[in-house]
Amino acid sequence: MWPTSWGRKQRSSATMITASLLLVLLLWLLTIPLALAPDPIGPNAQYFAEGTRVTVQLTVISGLAGILIGVLAALGKVSKFPPVRWIASGYIWVIRGTPLLVQVLFVFFALPVLVPALQMGDFASACVALSFNVGAYNAEAIRAGLLAVPKGQIEAARSLGLSPLFTFIDVTFPQAIKIALPPLVNNIVALLKDSSLAYAIGVVELTNVGNRVQAATFQPVPILMTSACIYLLLTTLMTQVSNAVERRFDVEGRQP
Amino acid sequence: MNVVQFPPAAAPATNPLITVDKVNKHFGSAHVLRDVTTYFDAGKVTVILGASGSGKSTLLRTLNRLEKHDSGTIIVDGIEVCDHLKELDALRSEVGMVFQQFNLFPHMTVLENVTLAPRRVRKTPRDQAEKQAMELLERVGLIAHAHKHPFALSGGQQQRVAIARALAMQPRVMLFDEPTSALDPEMVKEVLDVMKQLAASGMTMIVVTHEMGFAREVSDRVLFLDQGKVAQDAPPEQFFGAQQSERIRAFLGQIAG
Numbered sequence: 001m002w003p004t005s006w007g008r009k010q011r012s013s014a015t016m017i018t019a020s021l022l023l024v025l026l027l028w029l030l031t032i033p034l035a036l037a038p039d040p041i042g043p044n045a046q047y048f049a050e051g052t053r054v055t056v057q058l059t060v061i062s063g064l065a066g067i068l069i070g071v072l073a074a075l076g077k078v079s080k081f082p083p084v085r086w087i088a089s090g091y092i093w094v095i096r097g098t099p100l101l102v103q104v105l106f107v108f109f110a111l112p113v114l115v116p117a118l119q120m121g122d123f124a125s126a127c128v129a130l131s132f133n134v135g136a137y138n139a140e141a142i143r144a145g146l147l148a149v150p151k152g153q154i155e156a157a158r159s160l161g162l163s164p165l166f167t168f169i170d171v172t173f174p175q176a177i178k179i180a181l182p183p184l185v186n187n188i189v190a191l192l193k194d195s196s197l198a199y200a201i202g203v204v205e206l207t208n209v210g211n212r213v214q215a216a217t218f219q220p221v222p223i224l225m226t227s228a229c230i231y232l233l234l235t236t237l238m239t240q241v242s243n244a245v246e247r248r249f250d251v252e253g254r255q256p
Numbered sequence: 257m258n259v260v261q262f263p264p265a266a267a268p269a270t271n272p273l274i275t276v277d278k279v280n281k282h283f284g285s286a287h288v289l290r291d292v293t294t295y296f297d298a299g300k301v302t303v304i305l306g307a308s309g310s311g312k313s314t315l316l317r318t319l320n321r322l323e324k325h326d327s328g329t330i331i332v333d334g335i336e337v338c339d340h341l342k343e344l345d346a347l348r349s350e351v352g353m354v355f356q357q358f359n360l361f362p363h364m365t366v367l368e369n370v371t372l373a374p375r376r377v378r379k380t381p382r383d384q385a386e387k388q389a390m391e392l393l394e395r396v397g398l399i400a401h402a403h404k405h406p407f408a409l410s411g412g413q414q415q416r417v418a419i420a421r422a423l424a425m426q427p428r429v430m431l432f433d434e435p436t437s438a439l440d441p442e443m444v445k446e447v448l449d450v451m452k453q454l455a456a457s458g459m460t461m462i463v464v465t466h467e468m469g470f471a472r473e474v475s476d477r478v479l480f481l482d483q484g485k486v487a488q489d490a491p492p493e494q495f496f497g498a499q500q501s502e503r504i505r506a507f508l509g510q511i512a513g
């Protein structure tokens with residue numbers, strides 16, 4: 001796709017920038033092609049576009065928070081201090097062992113009853129539930145990455161006088177994240193689709209929009225197909241970005 | 257076994273750079289260092305020999321706390337080797353280490369490998385750190401490879417980068433843990449040449465190796481470890497010459513094989 005004279009870094013940057021621009025353009029201009037579609041999509045184009053934006057917002061916010069939570073929980077799980085390990089393991093155990101739908105409902109309905117200070121709107125509740133959910137799955141991916149970094153790397157960094165913090169930032173983490181990247185991407189793609197569960201607490205995202213339009217028009221086929229196509233478009237762009245990131249980390253040129 | 261006492265290799269200086277006093281170390285039930293007491297003088301090259309499992313790598317690794325010793329004291333350049341994090345980092349930036357498996361950082365270029373520690377620990381500005389790194393890479397003959405990643409280099413080249421990386425911290429002493437054992441025979445020489453050049457420049461070096469040629473030619477002193485004890489401490493001409501210990505003669509015979 002890119003000129004053959006370009007290096008690995010240039011190609012991967014070009015792909016990242018292009019895919020990100022396409023995503024922004026898509027969110028911005030999605031109304032135009034949808035408006036051209038026949039009834040029942042055309043008249044509701046604005047509505048679909050708005051739902052898509054909310055879906056992307058949920059995914060981006062929860063995705064970023066989820067990576068942060070994942071890193072912290074992974075560090076907790078490999079910590080030297082048993083209580084920290086127990087907390088991290090407990091968190092991962094609970095989140096992976098219960099349905100996401102229950103978690104979304106819990107944050108929105110049950111949490112404010114238990115802790116009145118944590119009363120949040122529907123969008124914020126969905127973000128919290130999704131962040132903590134994807135964070136637990138990310139934690140396992142990142143932990144696997146951390147454990148895969150050879151011990152000699154840490155010994156080399158420490159013997160150079162690097163502090164434990166810089167050893168982590170400069171040596172361990174970049175190598176761990178490279179190993180963890182494919183499963184992380186998997187989790188984020190799953191998150192994009194799972195964000196549809198925010199529908200249960202009334203967040204007007206893509207699936208919710210589809211449902212509402214369907215309830216008004218009784219035409220499930222075109223509506224569900226439109227929703228599916230938009231999800232597919234979003235995941236495709238996301239995969240392009242993540243492939244480019246993977247390529248960037250691939251200094252050895254092992255990817256075809 | 258009987259410890260054959262030669263006259264001290266070099267009369268212990270009044271103020272050695274490193275002193276090791278009654279150091280013990282266990283791995284589980286294995287007692288790998290037994291009351292090891294020795295010293296290392298500034299500007300000298302010491303080679304540590306011994307059979308596999310004799311504790312030579314462990315002794316080297318206790319000097320910069322990659323292994324904790326169970327008892328005894330180690331003092332490096334006035335700093336006691338202990339768990340205190342700040343002192344430990346100060347100690348480690350004075351002590352360079354070269355590993356058998358090179359342990360270069362694979363995600364960084366050669367230049368980034370060499371500049372990382374000076375920039376992070378010594379807070380050297382980037383351009384200055386890079387200038388120093390290029391001088392070091394020139395010394396080890398790898399200036400043309402500065403912008404490559406380690407995977408693109410041969411084992412011998414990687415080990416020379418690792419030496420340059422350790423030297424970039426301007427250490428007082430360099431530890432070598434079997435630096436040529438993972439190398440193809442034709443690459444051993446290029447690494448040994450760099451080490452000889454380093455020895456000639458007056459660097460304090462402690463080398464665990466099986467390269468008898470290097471020990472004979474370059475070292476000032478040979479320390480032979482057997483079952484976690486210093487079994488002999490002699491200058492190389494005595495160690496390789498009129499060797500009286502049966503055990504060591506057998507060892508040397510096997511190595512010369």
